[in-house]
Amino acid sequence: MKTSRIEVMKFLGQNIDGEIDEYLKDIDTNWQPADFLPESNNPDFTRDIKEIQAQSKELPYDYLAVLVGDIITEEALPTYESWLIDIEGISKAEPQGWSKWIRRWTAEENRHGDLLNKYIYLSGRVNMKQMEITTQHLIADGMELGTARDPYRNFVYTSFQELATNISHRRTASIAKKYDNTILSKICGVIAADELRHAKAYKSFVTKIFELDPSEMMLAFEDMMRKKIVMPAHFMRQQGEKIGQSWSHFSDAAQRLGVYTSMDYTEILESLTKEWKIDSICNLTGAAEKGRDYLMALPARFKKVAERSTIKCSLDYKFNWIY
DSSP states (O other): OOHHHHHHHHHHHTTHHHHHHHHSOOTTTSOOGGGGSOOTTSTTHHHHHHHHHHHHTTOOHHHHHHHHHHHHHHHTHHHHHHHHTTSTTOOSSOSSHHHHHHHHHHHHHHHHHHHHHHHHHHHTOBOHHHHHHHHHHHHHHOOOOSOTTOHHHHHHHHHHHHHHHHHHHHHHHHHHHHTTOHHHHHHHHHHHHHHHHHHHHHHHHHHHHHHHOHHHHHHHHHHHHHHOOOOTTTTOOOTTOOTTTTHHHHHHHHHHHTSSOHHHHHHHHHHHHHHTTGGGOOSOOHHHHHHHHHHHHHHHHHHHHHHHOOOOOOOSOOOTTBO
16 A cells, blocks of 8 residues: 555545535435335325335346345445445544545445335335345455455445446336336436446546546556456355355346346446546556556457357246245
C-alpha cells in the first residue's frame, strides 16, 4: 500500500458531504419498503396478499432462482459494510469523511434486502427457512474479492459491481412485467435505480483518483481486470453444501434467463474504459502505459469469448429455496 494512495483518500474525503448530497438521497424523503407492501392494519391486507400471490404464481423456476439469489446477495450487507470500512485511508473512529459515506451508502442498500425479503415471503413461492440458511452461510463465510485493503482496487470493484447489480435488477423488473407482475416489477425497478446512482458515485471517485494519481490508479484497474471481477455472493451455498457450490448454478440460471450474462460483463468493462477515458490519460509511468494497453485490448478479447460461450441447459440441480 503506497503512502500516496492514503493521502489521495484523505484529500478526497474532505469533500465527502458534497458527494453524499449528490449521490445519496435524504433519508426522511427517500422511499422505504413499506411504500411498496400491503399495510398489516389495512382491512384489505388479506386481499392484497392474495393479489401478490396471484401475480407471483406464473413466475418461472429460473426467475425465482435468480430473484432469491439476488435477495441473498442483498441480505449479506453486514459483510459489505465491514469490508468497505476496513479500506486503507478510511478512519473507523472518525464519524465524518469516508466512514460517513459508507454508513449512508449502507443505509440505502439496507432497504433492498428488506423489501425483496418481505415481498418474496408474501408471494408464497419460496422456502424462507432454506433461503435464510443460505443467507446466514453467506454472511458467516465472508468473501474474497482480490482487492485487499487498497482503496483504488476497491473502487474499481464497486464501480463494476454496482453496474452489474443495476443490470440484474433492471432485467428482473422487465421479466416480472412480462408476467404481469406489476408489483414486483416496480420493486426491482426502484432498486435498480438506486444501484445505478451508487455506480455513478463510485465511478466519479475513480475519475477523481485518475486526476490525482493516474499511474497508480491505472495499475489498480489493470490488476483487478487481470484477476477478473467476482460477484460478492460467489461463496453462496445451500444447507449441507461446500462453500460456493450454489453460485455456479445461480449464475447459469441468470445466463439462461438473460438477467446477467458474459456479454454484460464485457460491456461493463467497455463502458468503464470510456467513462474514465483510459485511452487519453497522460503522464503515465512505463508500467502504467503497459497496463493501459492491456485494458484497451481487453473488451475485444472478452467479446470473442462471450460470443463463443454457450448457455448451460438446466441440469438436475435443485435450489431448496423454491417450493
